[in-house]
Amino acid sequence: ICETPKYSDILHAPHGIPAYFDFDQAMECAKASNKPLFIDFTGHGCVNCREMEARVWSDPEVLKRLKNDFVVVGLYVDDRTVLPESEWVVSARDQKTKKTIGKKNADFQITQYNNNAQPYYIVLGHDDLNPLVKPTAYDLNIANFVAYLDKAKQAFYDK
Numbered sequence: 001i002c003e004t005p006k007y008s009d010i011l012h013a014p015h016g017i018p019a020y021f022d023f024d025q026a027m028e029c030a031k032a033s034n035k036p037l038f039i040d041f042t043g044h045g046c047v048n049c050r051e052m053e054a055r056v057w058s059d060p061e062v063l064k065r066l067k068n069d070f071v072v073v074g075l076y077v078d079d080r081t082v083l084p085e086s087e088w089v090v091s092a093r094d095q096k097t098k099k100t101i102g103k104k105n106a107d108f109q110i111t112q113y114n115n116n117a118q119p120y121y122i123v124l125g126h127d128d129l130n131p132l133v134k135p136t137a138y139d140l141n142i143a144n145f146v147a148y149l150d151k152a153k154q155a156f157y158d159k
Contacts, residue, residue, distance in 0.1 A: 002029035002071075007101065010081060011074060014053040015063055019072040021101070023108065026073035031126045036156035038070035038149075041109045041120040043078040043102075048138045049119040059142045065149045070123070077106035077118060123152035125159050132156055
């Protein structure tokens with residue numbers, strides 16, 4: 001249904017989870033698939049992100065949900081890949097031009113969600129940028145994460 005993810009030659013999701021690395025492309029796929037969008041604000045240098053992936057995302061119940069029930073987008077806030085000029089953004093927050101994947105994603109997280117910590121997980125529907133349920137972050141309790149995903153999925157289909 002969806003296009004090949006941009007930047008998938010340099011960025012990857014763990015455990016074979018199909019993922020996007022560009023917000024707009026991921027949202028288009030979420031709409032086309034009629035699935036909620038799972039945003040993973042992450043970073044190459046984020047130790048807690050790797051720990052969540054290793055200890056929580058690896059759980060079969062979590063993996064099943066991430067692979068089947070959501071379109072996943074990994075938004076790296078520290079990636080130094082320079083974007084094509086057509087994808088540069090001027091921040092509403094500091095009026096500076098964001099020219100890399102990381103700076104663009106970090107600015108989106110801070111401007112839109114008033115948060116600059118990773119990992120930070122948000123699930124969206126297709127209508128706006130408001131989370132379907134309260135965002136969650138670093139928590140190694142697998143049951144909590146499964147419940148979060150289930151609640152977000154339910155909120156999406158109840159809309």
